[in-house]
Amino acid sequence: MEPLKIVAALALSLVMAAPPFAAAAAPPAPATPGTVDDVVSTVETSTELAASQSLARRLQRIDGLEGVTVTVRDGVARLEGQVIDVEDRVLAAQIASQQPGVEAVENQVELSTRLSDRFDAAVRQVTGKLVRLLAATPLLAVALAIVGLAWWVGRWLGRRARVNRLGEDNPYLDGLVRRLVQWIVLLIGVLIALDLLGATALVGAVLGSAGVLGLVLGFAFKDIAENYVAGVLLSLRRPFAPGEHLRIEGFEGKVAALTSRATIMVTMEGNHLSLPNALVFKSVVLNFTRNPNRRFDFVIPIDTGESVGDAGELGLARVAAVPGVLADPGPSWQVRGYEGVGIDLQFFGWVDQRSTDLGRARSEAIRQVKSALAEAGIEGPRSVQFVHQLPDTGTAPRVPSSVENDPADCDTSVNRDIDAQLAAEQRALSGDNLI
Known part of the structure; x- marks a missing residue:
């Protein structure tokens, strides 16, 4: 600022010291009273005006800042007007602070609350995006x-x-x-x-x-992710296959499918059973089908006065005669326990599950052993004895028929009761089956 004052003072002294012929050469100008500070103020005002105009033009070129007015004085830019968004208000202050000659910014810009302004801004924004989209x-x-x-x-x-x-x-x-x-x-x-x-x-x-x-x-989705990962691991390990007979955590049935989240089974009663894969993966799985040979057993009690050896041999012969019971490994028997009122004989037999149903073979074996012991006069435990005199009707006592005791007439074929339901479940889940 000092050089400007010096230049103004020199100019003023030259004017006052001008020769007389200069005044005669031109008509005298009206006297303008003033000092050096007035001249400097005039120079500063023109500089600030130029800064204000330059900053105003920059703001006008930016969408959303058209309503902002600028006044620069003494190095301070005063911003006034209204904008739609807070971001526009901050942007205007940033632009003003970057203007040469501006040392400070006084941001008096307000947010417009008029619905028409906001609607117009939204329309302009959508129109601009559509134009850019068409251009791209x-x-x-x-x-x-x-x-x-x-x-x-x-x-x-x-x-x-x-x-x-x-x-x-x-x-x-x-x-x-x-x-x-x-x-x-x-x-x-x-x-x-x-x-x-x-x-x-x-x-x-x-x-x-x-x-x-x-x-x-x-x-x-921790549980969902856990079941999904368990399903992947089960599909890799393959501990079971569709149609196999399993027992998992006390649940028993045949496998229909392994989906990404659950193992689908059909119980022996024909019910739909869905077990989470995480539960199946962490549980003890008993697979009855993986080994085709499976053993059954049952207990027959006899009276303490009967011959244990005779009863065992008679029962063993009848178990071996049941259709489907394997000769290798063959049937066997043992004394399971002795009580005061009777002796428990336990009989064992093996079947091939691919051709023989375990439950039917066991049922027929029990019937045959009971019949053999009855024919031999071997009785069961007698805790209380009753004497009953039958009237003489002249008819012989009933003897079990040969048809009843003939093991060839029994049915020990594989149980197919739930095969249709199992096939329907497998068809319904064919798209999601992982095995």
């Missing part, structure tokens, strides 16, 4: 073509990605690998399309939030 239509078409091509290439590669080429055939893993390949190729295509459209910031935001989103979903 060729790039958008190319981006969509890239995504479509990635989807087709992913399906093509997925159909040719098979795990069973490396070893064991696993339909679920084949499907999982196919879907994984499809999604990876499609994701690559989407990332290329977004980069082509200039949406790299969106790509970074999506990739950055994927980890956080994964953690949130992991906690929110």
